[in-house]
Amino acid sequence: MSDLAISARGLGKRYQRLARSEQHDSLRDVIGAGARNLFASKAAREAREVRNSFWALKDADFDIAKGENVGIIGLNGAGKSTLLKLLSRIVTPTTGTARITGRLGALLEVGTGFHHELTGRENVFLYGSILGMTRAEVAAKFDAIVDFAEIGEFIDTPVKRYSSGMYVRLAFAVAAHLDPDILLLDEVLAVGDFAFQRKCMNFARQLERRGSTILFVSHNMFSIKSMCQRVIYLKKGQIVFDGPTAEGLKRYEDDSRLADAPWFKEAGEEGRSITFTKVELLNGRGVESNVIDFGDRITFRLHYKTDGRIERPDFRIGLDREDLIHTMTFSSHQDGVDIPSVEGEGVIEVRTPPIKLTSNFYVANLVVRDQKGGMLAAQIGGHFHVRHPTLASTFGVFNEPADWRVQAERTAEPVSEVSRGVG
């Protein structure tokens, strides 16, 4: 048993979900509710408690061996953060137990614990202590931390004068030097610019080589793929998959598609008249896939179903980057495609131009508007990655090669034209 870093049995957390009218934000409300409760039977009280609660995490059983890197995936609200908070002892479980062997470091949010009025130097000691380091430890690692954060002479400036990038870099640098046996990471690698992100990834790999155990929550499937051999897939608070990364990601990606995202239908009342029952996402080779190579055309095959007849609908596919940047929209109206009406069931196939979005994670949103621009439907149509070895978000949203003319000074060399190299 001693080679287990984390061992959880039946771990669960139940939260009270109070209706707004039942929220007790002040003493007066509580006294009122208490008086009402006085006259309610015990059974009725308990029934209400169960009705008003939900399990953020339920019956989680898993063992994580020392040195293992495990990715935790799931949609928002699936219980990923709750799991990390339970393991890091920020919240107390409702049921179950977990046994943690070794020093645990949790990075649920970079920089909480920093005090704005204090200087970078003071904050390094403050944050280090909050994360569980001794002062001597922080002092010994101080130079390495400042070095890693690339803060330089700003170390004695109050952090309120820092740019957000500097702030996050310094906070991550402190946390990274915690040297934990077990590291819980919640999306924090997605901070800073590209160079710093790479530095963080390298650091995580170094921890890995040292034999640290890493639990990693992310929506970025590429990070998960490159870091973890195993994933735990959470769905509505329960572990639905625990095993090899490739298989888990496949299940997650299947589930992330339309069929399991009906909760996203947030269109108005009349918006019920059209829904997408299935969306297929085909890559450049016409194969169903969530990985698109830069420059490929994507084909969306939208299976729809209407309740009635819709005149001149405007079908739109919007592509949002992971950080919610709305990158582009394809619209049937805008593209001059006349769809006189739709009724019943049918399929619309949309083939995009070559996608020149930089390498990242994207969400396709499906929207249908009526003639007057009113929203009839809004659903998530799928997620996909754009793959390119070098073109990441440091290159901006989209990339198209330019024509370059390079003229060396003081030489008689003829002007050389560098031809474009797509790839």
Add this chain to the structure above:
Amino acid sequence: MSLAEAPANAASPQVTEIRPDRGLFDLDLGAVWRYRELLLVLTMRDIQVLYKQAALGAAWAILQPLFAVVIFTIIFGYFAHMPSNGIPYPVFAFAGVLPWTYFAEAVRRSSTGLVNDAELIRKIYFPRLIMPLANVVSPLLDFCIAFVVLLILMGFYGIAITPKLLLVPPLMVVAALLALSIGLWLGPINVRFRDIKHTLPFIIQIWMYASPIVYPITMVPQQWQWAYSLNPMVGVIEGFRWAVFGQGEPHFTSLAMSGVIITILLAGGLVFFRRAERTFADVI
């Protein structure tokens, strides 16, 4: 990178058990001891932050009680001719305001500190008990600064210092423990109900006038003395004056009362705090 040569912490792996219920009397004070450096660091933070970007800086530690003393001297000493047991009224008042200011500040900070650091509570684990502890320790610095001013003031009025002055630290420990035991109750309640934050200034003000700060304890009618000494701060303030001025008698009944109240509130407060602590992150 220092990672490569860092020892792999393999010596004695620490094992943490996470369970729903830790039992009523499992106070886990060992964890507080393990995090004792954090106590120091959070105390330092409170001190460093307090007077940052204030042009007068730590001078406020002196100015605040001094202003109070000036006002009291004008109103109670000059207009109302309040007796002060033969000691010049400003010094008399100052010797009452000093321990009181510390106590009021310690109660205020330890009752509201958890909420002020809600972000920390929500995102990072550490023994929450560290928070009220740091809040009670940090205003001691202000006290020390102002205490020096009191000694200077006494020199100015020609009041001699006696060896009884050595009893000031133990009296301040009593004040600190009293503030802590109140903070242990009000802090968790404030996490749930912010009403505490709004009620506290009134409670503290009423409590101040129920303590012998602007008037001597001899002003209290004989038949009410017993009720008066139920106030645990009476013993601290009277004891403080006795230690500083070296005259009269310490109020032993009230000091004993402080002891009893501290014992009950502190023991209950620790249990209460530990129970409430488990849901801090959920409700804060």
